[in-house]
Amino acid sequence: MQRGPYNTISTTDIRFFDSLLGPNRLITDPDECESYNIDFPSTVRGASRCVLKPKSTEEVSAILKYCNTRRLAVVPQSGNTGLVGGSNPVFDEIVISMKSMNKILDTNELAGVLTCEAGCVLENLENHLTTVGLMMPLDLGAKGSCLIGGCVSTNAGGLRLLRYGNLHGNILGVEAVKANGDVVDALNTLKKNNTGYHLKHLFIGSEGTLGIVTKVVIQCPPLPKAVHLAFLGLASFDKVLKTYHLAKRELGEILSSCEMMDRLSIDVSINNLDMKNPLTSYENGHEFYMLIETSGSHLAHDEEKLSSFVEKAMNNDIIEDGTLTNETAKINNIWGLRERISEGVLRDGYVFKYDISLPFTSFYKVVEVLRDRLRDPRIIRISGYGHLGDGNIHVQVSIPEYYVDVAAQLEPFIFEYVSQCQGSISAEHGIGFKKTKYLHMSKTSSEIAMMYDLKKLMDPNGILNPYKVLMPVTTELQS
Known part of the structure; x- marks a missing residue:
């Protein structure tokens, strides 16, 4: 990637931002800028030397008007929790942190x-x-x-x-x-x-x-009066699909979440974060786990429906074990096993994380295909978990440190595989910086052409979050 045709920030620019925001909302110290340059999983790093913290729309407007005139590139940043480098500078773009606009x-x-x-x-x-x-x-x-x-x-x-x-x-x-x-x-x-x-x-x-x-x-929907959670252990992904199908039929209007995790994903929370598995009937755990949540307005009615669903699933030999609760503390603890996987896997070392959508027939097969392809003793785990109800799986390949040859075996292979399965290379984290060159695998040429037209219309100088989503178009720097 080459730096685009943008000007470099000058002392005159710093003086303007200081007069607009004041010194407390202008960061130029390299050490303070560092956390804005690095993403959450520590996989990308920019070289910004200026972070701005506007408190109003008017200040954002003044910043962009000035930067557009000066041809200074900017990158808007929110919580910096993304996985595709979308909110971090690539070179020396000015970071516009939105954290102070919190009313x-x-x-x-x-x-x-x-x-x-x-x-x-x-x-x-x-x-x-x-x-x-x-x-x-x-x-x-x-x-x-x-x-x-x-x-x-x-x-x-x-x-x-x-x-x-x-x-x-x-x-x-x-x-x-x-x-x-x-x-x-x-x-x-x-x-x-x-x-x-x-x-x-x-x-x-x-x-x-x-x-x-x-x-x-x-x-914003009404807060449900009754929330129940089932945590289930299963022997195969085929039974995961059968359980999901049964849940849609039996739970209907109260079904609010359906999550799936393989054993290696749950092991991240248990072994790396010292969390407890509420299902202990199998010594080495189950091959797959599911979280099924219901949200409704009648406690007894919802509890009866969920209990009946779990009983039917066990009688039909679809699930091996399960636990149900409507206690807030227990619900939060169980959800923690799922929600903290992304945090816990970082303790393995370096992690390749892929956020993709796939048809149910290929949903977990992508993990099995990668395991067969990457028979490398340096790999700690290849695991998968995600939002089964909407076809979104998160695939994680963790290794002690970054290895170029492992990366070459993963990309573009995984995106080509997803494309062949009529899936999406990005389900919910966007394209950002990491997936720009693979956009054509999920978008047609006519769609991409229209995206470039919109970008040119709304940001003709290309100052807004350059190098992200679309591959840069080479243009001459205008004086």
Whole structure:
């Protein structure tokens, strides 16, 4: 990758940002910039020497207007919890951190609509909504640090997508700032508004390449009165699929999450993080595990349905063992086994993490194919887990340290395999920096051409999150 045709930040630029934000919201110290340059799994590193922390849309607008005129590249950054290098600089781009834009602006309890700034932490929004009987339609393992603006910009999926759908359906409106500093006010608060182009969709999932999301309007469902969780042990992936099929039939409208983990994935939480497996009937554990959650309005009714489902699954010899609970503490502990896998696997060493979607017939086969292909004694584990209900599996290949030859065996092979199976090379983390050269495996040439047209229209100087999503187009630096 070559650095694009952008100017280098100067002392004059620093003086402008200092006059706009003040010294407390301008970071130029190399040591302080380091955490913004490195991603969550420590797989990419940029060389930014300037981090800006705006507190308002007006400040974001002023920053982008100035940078566009000066031809200074910028990278918007939220919680920095992504896995594809989408929120980190590649070279010396200016980082625009959204963490200081964290105000909840309005909560309409009757309509179930929340309006907030892009820098609000997902878990804080969840806690706020709980006080008024509502909930976020989105739930992620990184909810304690990810920001809602970043979730919207990547169209994050998460644990509740099976029940509530993706953010394209739950975001009612956005406010975003274009590359030239113009503010697009599309803060619609209505569920139905069929008036012309749905401009919000340009920014949802565009990963900060078309504009920086500054405010969000979210449709929030009622907080369920009854939540139950089943943790199941199974002998094969075929029985995992049978269990999912049975759950959809038996649990119907109260089914809210359906997660699958293989034994090596659960071992990450148990061995690397010292967590406890609630199923101890098998000495060496089960080959597969499932988390099935229900959310409803009647405690006894939901408990009866879930118990009946588990009993039927055991009588039909589909599951080997299981435990049920509606106690909040136990639910949180069991969910922790699933949610902390991504954290725990980092303790193995270096991890190749792949977020992909596949048809059910190929869903787990990708893990088996990789195990057969990579018969290398240096590999610690090849494991898979994910959102079975929406076809999204997370594949992890962990090794003590980065090896070029292992990387060469994995890429582009895994993306070619996914493409051959009519899957998607990115299910919920976006394209970012790591997958730009593989975009054509999930998008047609006509789609990619239109994406370039939109990028050129909305960001003609290419200053917004360059090198991400689309491969850079070489242009001459204009004076």
